[in-house]
Each structure stands twice: as structure tokens, then as C-alpha cells.
Amino acid sequence: MITKVFKFGGAAISTPTLIANVRDIIVSHSSSKLVVIISAMGRTTKALDIVFSKYLKDKEHGLKLLDQVVDDHAAVAISLGLDESKYRTAIERFIIENLSAVEGSRNEYLIHDQIISLGELFSTTLLTEYLLAQGLLVKWMDVRNMIMTNDSYGNATVNLPGSKVKISKKIKKQLPTASIIITQGFLGSDKHGHTTTLGREGSDYTAAIFAYALNVESLTIWKDVPGIMTADPALFSDVSLLEKVSYREAIEMTYYGAKVIHPKTIQPIQNKGIKLYVRSFIDLKSTGTVIGDPGAQTYPPIIVFDDNVILISITRIDFSFIDEEHLSIIFSKLIECKLRMMIMRNSAISFTLCIKDADDRSLTKFHEGLKDKHKLVITKGHQLLTVRHYEQKILDDLIKDRKVLFEETLDRTIQLVIEKQS
Ligand code: ASP
Numbered sequence: 001m002i003t004k005v006f007k008f009g010g011a012a013i014s015t016p017t018l019i020a021n022v023r024d025i026i027v028s029h030s031s032s033k034l035v036v037i038i039s040a041m042g043r044t045t046k047a048l049d050i051v052f053s054k055y056l057k058d059k060e061h062g063l064k065l066l067d068q069v070v071d072d073h074a075a076v077a078i079s080l081g082l083d084e085s086k087y088r089t090a091i092e093r094f095i096i097e098n099l100s101a102v103e104g105s106r107n108e109y110l111i112h113d114q115i116i117s118l119g120e121l122f123s124t125t126l127l128t129e130y131l132l133a134q135g136l137l138v139k140w141m142d143v144r145n146m147i148m149t150n151d152s153y154g155n156a157t158v159n160l161p162g163s164k165v166k167i168s169k170k171i172k173k174q175l176p177t178a179s180i181i182i183t184q185g186f187l188g189s190d191k192h193g194h195t196t197t198l199g200r201e202g203s204d205y206t207a208a209i210f211a212y213a214l215n216v217e218s219l220t221i222w223k224d225v226p227g228i229m230t231a232d233p234a235l236f237s238d239v240s241l242l243e244k245v246s247y248r249e250a251i252e253m254t255y256y257g258a259k260v261i262h263p264k265t266i267q268p269i270q271n272k273g274i275k276l277y278v279r280s281f282i283d284l285k286s287t288g289t290v291i292g293d294p295g296a297q298t299y300p301p302i303i304v305f306d307d308n309v310i311l312i313s314i315t316r317i318d319f320s321f322i323d324e325e326h327l328s329i330i331f332s333k334l335i336e337c338k339l340r341m342m343i344m345r346n347s348a349i350s351f352t353l354c355i356k357d358a359d360d361r362s363l364t365k366f367h368e369g370l371k372d373k374h375k376l377v378i379t380k381g382h383q384l385l386t387v388r389h390y391e392q393k394i395l396d397d398l399i400k401d402r403k404v405l406f407e408e409t410l411d412r413t414i415q416l417v418i419e420k421q422s
């Protein structure tokens with residue numbers, strides 16, 4: 001029986017030394033059977049994003065850049081003492097499979113996912129080969145046979161019941177001969193058998209789905225930070241570690257920009273009451289943060305920033321009320337253009353909303369879709385500041401000399417859209 005799921009992100013496996021560190025962590029937990037979810041190494045996903053944009057314009061140029069990504073992985077394989085040509089053959093097969101599946105297609109989103117998904121396929125193959133060479137009983141599994149999604153490439157929706165059945169069946173089959181299962185975060189597949197992805201930084205969510213499907217005791221997300229902090233240590237000096245956090249607190253913090261875990265991670269584990277540990281892969285003595293149901297608990301003020309949010313103000317050209325019908329038109333457009341709303345407010349004739357950073361194509365589509373009957377003012381590049389359990393003094397310090405464009409308070413949570421400091 002699997003009792004634990006681990007997830008290691010790109011930073012945890014970015015160098016040969018850190019990959020050896022991951023081995024040590026896995027070995028020290030080898031009394032339980034583990035499922036280990038892995039992201040792409042280091043900044044591979046970003047590099048593949050560039051490969052994709054070049055590939056669209058000039059296939060050969062894109063493929064040349066992809067060769068570089070393969071070479072970088074091969075160099076790590078050599079440092080780890082692996083057979084380079086065996087590794088290259090294994091990962092080049094993924095390139096051939098994924099690209100031949102979209103030969104001739106003009107669906108950019110589909111092509112994007114076939115390229116961007118290579119990072120996880122490369123990294124899991126590398127780690128598996130390495131752990132096997134180190135004598136561990138490891139099995140590589142293709143997550144695309146287990147996570148079923150729709151075809152919203154780039155941000156696919158997971159069919160949770162269907163995936164749950166596949167995960168438990170396929171993993172169970174491996175258990176007699178393997179004690180560590182390695183598989184990819186971030187990826188899934190649709191009904192056509194095409195690779196899909198779950199949204200940037202989506203590997204945490206994959207790990208939560210596995211934890212849910214296998215009904216494990218705990219999920220551990222290994223990070224390069226000590227756990228969940230009261231604010232981003234890169235921005236503030238006096239931050240402290242939150243040792244216990246409720247599911248609700250975690251979901252609210254991450255939804256509004258706390259980057260430590262992906263916001264979608266919480267729901268599946270909350271549904272089964274599974275504990276989530278967020279802890280450091282460097283400082284192994286520190287126990288980090290545990291997310292669960294800690295009962296009645298008081299929190300210190302928690303500060304979360306989300307950079308690059310967009311503020312949109314919408315009024316009807318004919319000066320009529322913004323009523324439920326108009327709101328439903330606006331909401332349908334948001335869904336169609338895949339824009340994610342963070343906060344909103346309506347008045348008699350206007351509707352103001354703050355959305356997550358989005359590409360120009362989606363924003364233009366949104367504008368075009370509404371401009372016949374509405375006037376839209378769209379401004380970009382603001383910051384969304386969320387302070388939970390706030391105290392006025394802290395808030396005053398935070399927004400001193402800053403221009404506040406929008407403000408919303410609910411209970412002891414305040415949210416402000418503020419102009420970015422230059
Ligand atoms: N590799 C993917 C990304 O960078 C998924 C992840 O890291 O969670 O977005």
C-alpha cells in the first residue's frame with residue numbers, strides 16, 4: 001500500500017548534487033512505498049516555452065533550440081554517471097512521439113502542450129535511470145495513462161473520478177515489484193490521446209490528485225523555502241514560519257498569490273482529510289508547515305502580493321444599469337477568454353474587476369467581445385495586496401506613499417489593487 005506521496009519541483013532537481021539529495025530523501029523514507037511526482041528540471045519549462053514560440057515561426061529553429069534542452073539534460077545524465085546514449089535515445093523518443101502526434105495541426109494550444117510537456121518526461125526519465133543505477137526498486141510510469149483531462153490545452157480540467165480509478169488500478173499493479181513509483185507532474189491526456197498540461201506550476205496539483213486517489217496518510221511538497229511564511233521572505237525581513245495552517249487559510253493565501261504551493265492543491269486533499277507537509281529539501285531538520293484541520297487557531301497577519309494584475313472597469317455605453325443580465329454576459333466572456341477574476345465590485349452603472357495577468361490575445365478578445373455595448377478601461381501591471389488577519393498599523397506601513405486603485409474588505413481580510421512602485 002502507498003502511504004505517502006512526495007513532490008519535488010524544478011528547483012529540487014536542478015543540479016546533479018541536488019538530484020543526489022533527492023535520492024537521499026527518498027532513501028531515508030524507504031520504509032514506506034512512495035509515489036514521487038516530479039516537475040521539469042530547473043527552468044526547463046521556460047526554455048520549452050521559447051522553443052514553442054520559435055517552432056511556430058520556424059520549425060527548424062525551434063528544433064535547434066530543443067536540441068540544446070536535450071544536451072543540457074544529457075550533460076546532467078553524464079555527471080550522474082549514466083549511459084548518455086541510452087538516456088538520449090529514451091528522451092528523443094518522447095520528442096518524436098509528441099511532435100508526430102501534431103504533424104500538420106494548426107492548433108497552437110495543442111502544439112504548445114506537446115512541446116512544453118517534454119520537460120517532465122525528460123526529468124522523470126533521468127531520475128528513474130539514476131535511482132535504478134543506485135540500486136533502488138523504482139518504476140517509471142507515464143502519468144498520461146492516469147490523469148484524464150478535457151482538451152483545454154495549457155490549462156486542462158482534470159476528470160477527477162476517471163483519473164482516480166486509473167491511478168489506483170495502474171499503481172496497484174506495480175506495487176508487488178516496485179517500492180518507488182516515479183511519475184510526471186503537470187501532465188495529463190485528453191480523449192484523443194494528446195498530451196495536455198494543467199496550468200503553470202501545476203505539478204503540486206498532480207501530487208494532490210495522486211494523494212486523493214490513493215487515499216494516503218500524507219502528501220509532502222519539498223521546497224527550497226522552509227515552509228509557508230507570513231510573507232514572502234524575498235520582500236520582507238521579519239517573516240516567520242507558519243507551523244500549522246488550515247486548509248481554508250492555505251487555499252485563500254495561495255489563490256491570491258502566495259507562490260509556495262499551487263492553489264488547486266488543497267481541494268483534493270481537503271476532501272479526504274489528508275495532511276499536506278510543505279518543507280525544505282535543504283534543511284532536513286526543519287519540519288516545515290503542516291496543512292490540515294488544526295481546529296480553532298489564531299493567525300498573525302499574513303501578507304500576500306500578486307504582481308501584474310489587471311484592472312478592468314466596464315460601463316454600459318447607453319448609461320443603463322449593470323444588472324444581472326449584463327453581468328452574466330460579462331462572466332460568459334471571462335470564461336470564453338480564459339481570464340481569471342480575483343476581485344470584483346459593481347455599482348449602478350459600472351462593474352470593476354481585477355483579473356490575473358493575461359496575454360494580450362485573451363484581453364483583446366475580451367475587449368472586442370464587449371465593446372459594442374460597453375466602454376472598457378483596462379490598465380495593466382498593478383499589484384494586488386491581500387492582508388489576512390490584518391492590523392491597521394501593518395496596512396498603513398504597507399501602503400504608505402502608494403496609490404490605491406481599488407479596495408475591498410471582508411472580515412479581517414483586506415485586498416487592495418495598488419499602483420506598482422517603479
Ligand atoms: N514544469 C511546470 C512549470 O514550470 C510545472 C511545475 O513546475 O509545477 O510550470
Ligand code: MG
Pocket residue numbers: 009010011039201
Ligand atoms: Mg515548478
